Each structure stands twice: as C-alpha cells, then as structure tokens.
Amino acid sequence: MNAQDFDRWVQASLNAFEAALDDLVPAGAPAGLGEAMRYAVLGGGKRLRPLLVLASCAAVGGDSFAAMRAACSVELIHAYSLVHDDMPCMDDDVMRRGKPTTHVAFGEAQAMLAGDAMQALAFEVLTPDTGIAPALQARLCSLLARSAGHDGMAGGQAIDLASIGKQLDEVTLRDMHRRKTGVLLQASVMMGAACGPASTQATQALADYGAALGLAFQVVDDILDVTQDSTVLGKTAGKDQDANKPTYVSVLGLEAARALAQQLRAEAKAALAATGLADVSHLSLLADSVVERDN
Amino acid sequence: MNAQDFDRWVQASLNAFEAALDDLVPAGAPAGLGEAMRYAVLGGGKRLRPLLVLASCAAVGGDSFAAMRAACSVELIHAYSLVHDDMPCMDDDVMRRGKPTTHVAFGEAQAMLAGDAMQALAFEVLTPDTGIAPALQARLCSLLARSAGHDGMAGGQAIDLASIGKQLDEVTLRDMHRRKTGVLLQASVMMGAACGPASTQATQALADYGAALGLAFQVVDDILDVTQDSTVLGKTAGKDQDANKPTYVSVLGLEAARALAQQLRAEAKAALAATGLADVSHLSLLADSVVERDN
Numbered sequence: 001m002n003a004q005d006f007d008r009w010v011q012a013s014l015n016a017f018e019a020a021l022d023d024l025v026p027a028g029a030p031a032g033l034g035e036a037m038r039y040a041v042l043g044g045g046k047r048l049r050p051l052l053v054l055a056s057c058a059a060v061g062g063d064s065f066a067a068m069r070a071a072c073s074v075e076l077i078h079a080y081s082l083v084h085d086d087m088p089c090m091d092d093d094v095m096r097r098g099k100p101t102t103h104v105a106f107g108e109a110q111a112m113l114a115g116d117a118m119q120a121l122a123f124e125v126l127t128p129d130t131g132i133a134p135a136l137q138a139r140l141c142s143l144l145a146r147s148a149g150h151d152g153m154a155g156g157q158a159i160d161l162a163s164i165g166k167q168l169d170e171v172t173l174r175d176m177h178r179r180k181t182g183v184l185l186q187a188s189v190m191m192g193a194a195c196g197p198a199s200t201q202a203t204q205a206l207a208d209y210g211a212a213l214g215l216a217f218q219v220v221d222d223i224l225d226v227t228q229d230s231t232v233l234g235k236t237a238g239k240d241q242d243a244n245k246p247t248y249v250s251v252l253g254l255e256a257a258r259a260l261a262q263q264l265r266a267e268a269k270a271a272l273a274a275t276g277l278a279d280v281s282h283l284s285l286l287a288d289s290v291v292e293r294d295n
Numbered sequence: 296m297n298a299q300d301f302d303r304w305v306q307a308s309l310n311a312f313e314a315a316l317d318d319l320v321p322a323g324a325p326a327g328l329g330e331a332m333r334y335a336v337l338g339g340g341k342r343l344r345p346l347l348v349l350a351s352c353a354a355v356g357g358d359s360f361a362a363m364r365a366a367c368s369v370e371l372i373h374a375y376s377l378v379h380d381d382m383p384c385m386d387d388d389v390m391r392r393g394k395p396t397t398h399v400a401f402g403e404a405q406a407m408l409a410g411d412a413m414q415a416l417a418f419e420v421l422t423p424d425t426g427i428a429p430a431l432q433a434r435l436c437s438l439l440a441r442s443a444g445h446d447g448m449a450g451g452q453a454i455d456l457a458s459i460g461k462q463l464d465e466v467t468l469r470d471m472h473r474r475k476t477g478v479l480l481q482a483s484v485m486m487g488a489a490c491g492p493a494s495t496q497a498t499q500a501l502a503d504y505g506a507a508l509g510l511a512f513q514v515v516d517d518i519l520d521v522t523q524d525s526t527v528l529g530k531t532a533g534k535d536q537d538a539n540k541p542t543y544v545s546v547l548g549l550e551a552a553r554a555l556a557q558q559l560r561a562e563a564k565a566a567l568a569a570t571g572l573a574d575v576s577h578l579s580l581l582a583d584s585v586v587e588r589d590n
Binding site: 026029030031032033034037080081084087089090107108109110112113115116117119120121122123124126127129134135137138139141142144145146148149150151152154155156157158159161162163179 | 321324325326327328329332375376379382384385402403404405407408410411412414415416417418419421422424429430432433434436437439440441443444445446447449450451452453454456457458474
C-alpha cells in the first residue's frame with residue numbers, strides 16, 4: 001500500500017466515523033447536556049483510537065458495524081477523559097483542539113456531567129438491541145471497561161496527579177503512561193480484533209503492537225510538548241514542563257526520547273509481522289503516523 | 296412473609312453484598328485511587344438499589360451470582376454519582392452518610408477520578424471472564440448504561456442543575472426525578488429480572504413497579520429534607536430549600552406530597568400483583584420500607 005492509498009483510506013474512514021459519531025451523540029439530551037457532549041467529542045481530534053479500531057478490524061476481516069460502534073465508544077472515553085482532565089481541579093487548561101475547553105464553554109458542573117454521560121454513552125453504543133452479537137457486545141464492554149478504569153486510564157491519571165513535582169525513574173514513568181494512554185490505545189486495537197476471527201497468535205501479537213504504539217504515542221507527545229508551539233498543537237505547549245511534571249524528555253533527554261520513539265516503532269512493526277495476518281498495512285502506516293506526527 | 300423474616304432476608308442479603316463489594320473494589324489501585332473509591336462506596340448507605348436487584352432476581356428465580364454482580368454495579372453507579380454531585384462545582388456538600396464527602400477527604404481531583412473509575416468498574420464487574428453468560432452480560436451492560444447516561448441519571452442531573460431558582464410544574468419535576476433517581480432504581484429491578492426467565496408480562500409489570508417505587512423514593516426524599524434534621528439523615532438537611540431547588544414539597548405542599556407517596560406505594564403494589572409471579576413479598580416490603588423510612 002502506498003501513502004496515497006493510505007491517505008484515501010484514512011479520509012474515507014474518518015468520514016464514516018464522524019457521521020456515525022454525529023448520529024450517536026444525542027443532540028436532544030436535556031438542559032444543554034447534549035450540546036456540551038457534542039461540543040466535547042464532535043469535529044476535532046486526531047481520531048487515532050477509532051482508526052486503530054477500524055484498521056485492526058480490517059486486518060482480521062471483522063464485522064465493520066461492530067467495529068464502527070467500538071470506534072465511537074473508545075473515542076467517547078478518550079474525549080470524556082480530556083473534558084475531566086482539563087477542569088480546574090485537574091490540569092486547569094482553557095484551550096483544547098484550538099477552542100475553549102468544555103468547562104470554559106459550558107461551566108464546570110455541566111462539563112463534569114457531560115464527561116460522566118459520555119462514559120455511559122460509550123457502553124450504550126456497544127450494546128444496541130440489534131446488529132452486534134451479544135457475546136461480542138460483552139467482550140467489547142469488558143475490554144473497554146478494563147482499559148478506562150482503575151487499572152487503566154483512571155489509574156494512570158491518579159499516578160500522574162501524585163507525580164507532579166516529583167522525580168520518576170523511567171520504569172515508573174512507563175507504568176504511568178502505559179495506564180494513562182497506552183492501555184486505551186491498546187484496547188482500541190484489541191476491540192477491532194475482537195470484531196473478527198483472530199487466532200490466539202494474532203491476538204497476542206496485536207496486543208504487543210498496541211502496547212508499543214501506545215507508549216510511542218506518549219513519548220512523541222512529550223517531545224512535541226517541548227518542541228512545538230501552541231498554535232500547531234491546538235493546546236497549550238510547554239504545559240508539562242511548566243507544571244513540573246515528569247516526562248520522557250525530562251527523564252531521558254530529548255535525543256534519547258527521540259531514539260526511544262524510533263525503537264518503539266520498530267517493535268510495533270515486528271509485532272505486526274508476528275501476527276501472521278495477510279494485510280497489516282493500515283496498522284503499520286498508523287504506527288508511522290504516530291511517530292512522525294507534528295501535533 | 297412477616298416483618299421478622301424480611302429483616303432477616305435484608306440482613307443476610309446486605310452481609311453478602313458488602314462482602315462481594317469489598318472484594319470487587321480494588322484496594323490496590325494506584326496512587327490513593329483505590330482508597331478513595333473504597334471510601335466512597337464501602338460501609339455506608341441504605342443499599343436500596345442492591346436490595347432491589349437481589350429481590351427482583353429472587354422473584355423470578357434468577358442466577359444469584361449474576362444478580363450479586365449487578366447489585367454491585369448499580370451501587371457503584373449510585374455511589375459515583377454522589378461523589379460527583381457533592382463536589383464544589385455541583386452541590387458543594389461536605390457531609391454524606393455521616394462522614395466528610397470524598398472530595399473533602401481526598402481532594403477534588405482524586406474525587407473526580409474516583410467517580411470516573413467507579414463508573415468504569417461498574418461495567419467491569421458485569422463482564423467477568425467466567426460466571427455470567429455473555430448474552431446476560433450484554434443485557435446487564437445495556438440496562439446499566441442507559442439508566443446512568445444522558446437519558447437517565449446524568450440527564451436528570453443536568454435538568455436539576457438548570458432548575459435551581461426556577462419554578463417547575465409537577466410534570467417537569469416528575470421528568471427530572473424520573474431521570475435523576477427513578478431510572479436507576481427501575482434499572483435495578485430490571486437487572487435483577489434479567490438474571491432469570493421472566494415473562495414479557497412479568498417484565499413489564501416489574502418495570503411499572505420500578506417506576507412507581509423510584510418516584511416514591513424521591514417524593515419521600517423531598518419530604519425528609521424538610522422534616523428531618525441532618526443527624527438523622529446523615530447528610531445536610533434543608534439543602535434543597537436553601538439552594539432554592541424545586542421539590543415535591545415546594546411544588547405540592549407537604550400534605551399532598553405525603554398523599555402522593557402513599558398513592559405511588561399502592562401503584563407499586565398493584566404492579567407487583569400484575570406480574571403473575573408466585574412470591575413478590577421482598578419487593579412488596581421494599582416498597583413499604585421506601586415510603587416509611589425516616590432517613
């Protein structure tokens with residue numbers, strides 16, 4: 001697959017994804033709640049997690065309706081976590097994806113509720129009355145719940161919160177980021193794979209791919225935080241440094257962090273080769289785009 | 296069933312429930328998160344929702360392992376909503392179940408994360424690797440997600456938020472409370488019923504029972520808010536009045552609110568009679584305890 005074919009696939013996938021998400025996030029939820037939810041999740045973001053779900057499903061020849069629902073659910077979890085993260089009691093950030101954060105636009109109470117409702121909606125979209133086999137619904141809910149909760153994203157946030165102003169070694173930093181970002185990225189890959197008949201070997205190798213890619217994503221995030229300005233990032237640059245948060249750059253230095261990102265990309269591609277699947281080109285090119293991105 | 300038998304059933308159910316919940320809420324979650332989650336959900340509260348799940352499951356002769364998981368999941372949702380509700384940007388309350396609220400004890404950021412992680416955990420406990428048939432897992436997740444989200448609890452909170460200082464008519468007040476409290480109480484009944492082989496007739500009648508009981512619960516809450524002091528309630532009394540929130544008492548007056556509670560109890564019992572189930576005594580006595588409670 002060449003770069004042009006990949007770009008075409010990304011564009012077509014994103015179009016279908018945005019339409020599906022727009023359809024699923026209720027405009028009519030009461031008292032401004034729907035408006036806040038839609039503001040927080042529609043029309044912005046790189047949509048890396050949904051692309052991982054769809055690419056992984058395609059690699060195993062899976063059910064595309066279920067995968068699209070799964071793509072929407074992981075993005076809802078990701079978007080809700082950003083809404084809560086940005087609030088004054090957490091990172092206190094006012095800018096996200098180039099526009100005011102949800103609590104700035106709608107107030108703190110509505111932002112907290114919107115985040116809460118988005119998490120519930122993530123599980124609602126995985127459990128429609130028809131269209132997804134019940135056993136697959138259960139599997140997708142299981143993967144999502146475990147990646148979002150205490151042992152995944154929320155647990156990583158708690159470590160993050162406790163680490164401000166502290167020195168962390170690379171092992172602790174890696175554990176924090178594995179939970180905070182990596183586990184949901186990996187779950188995206190696993191949820192896509194669950195939509196099709198993947199062998200045990202392929203499933204394990206895809207888990208390895210997801211783990212390497214998840215960590216690479218965070219390493220690159222830390223690099224961009226110090227090398228890019230806010231306009232390019234669409235969020236406040238230099239934030240982690242200012243908050244005295246440990247990052248891969250602060251722990252390893254910029255050059256070693258760049259080398260680590262390259263090493264993780266190689267690990268991700270080696271894992272793809274070990275899947276035994278015929279066409280993993282989308283997943284491979286997504287790993288490239290994670291490491292080579294500039295925002 | 297006499298009152299003594301019912302009390303014995305309640306006590307045995309609560310003992311088993313507390314042990315199950317204690318087992319499921321992780322002490323080991325990182326950086327104090329597990330401690331905050333356990334503080335928020337263990338060792339307190341009336342546990343009405345879990346009792347409804349267990350009583351409903353018993354009425355249909357359902358799977359008690361699945362029902363216990365469902366009981367834990369609804370209580371996790373209820374408890375997380377209290378944690379977020381009590382925060383300064385919402386109701387700003389400092390006392391709950393006779394002790395400091397979670398954000399007072401652990402800080403706002405940790406309280407928000409604990410609530411978020413508790414919602415994820417609710418879906419995690421419904422989707423174990425073994426012990427609950429996948430189709431039942433999917434059904435339970437579906438019921439829980441819909442009752443917790445924009446069309447249920449979170450939507451009701453948003454209406455509540457927007458209603459402060461406003462006059463509401465009884466229809467709007469009823470819609471707010473149906474979403475905010477009623478839908479999760481009703482879902483507790485439905486999740487219990489889903490654990491067994493309930494007929495369409497029984498399922499519909501149990502839904503009616505849950506709707507009447509859910510509304511009765513809120514009417515009684517509003518009555519107690521003005522007739523009891525904080526020590527008996529274990530939370531700040533007179534709060535709604537002080538916040539200028541519309542309640543059943545402010546809209547209907549105290550006597551009419553009391554009459555409505557009695558009417559809803561009668562509706563709940565009529566619905567139970569329409570289930571066609573052999574033994575609905577636990578559900579019937581739970582309706583009594585909701586209307587007759589003093590805290």
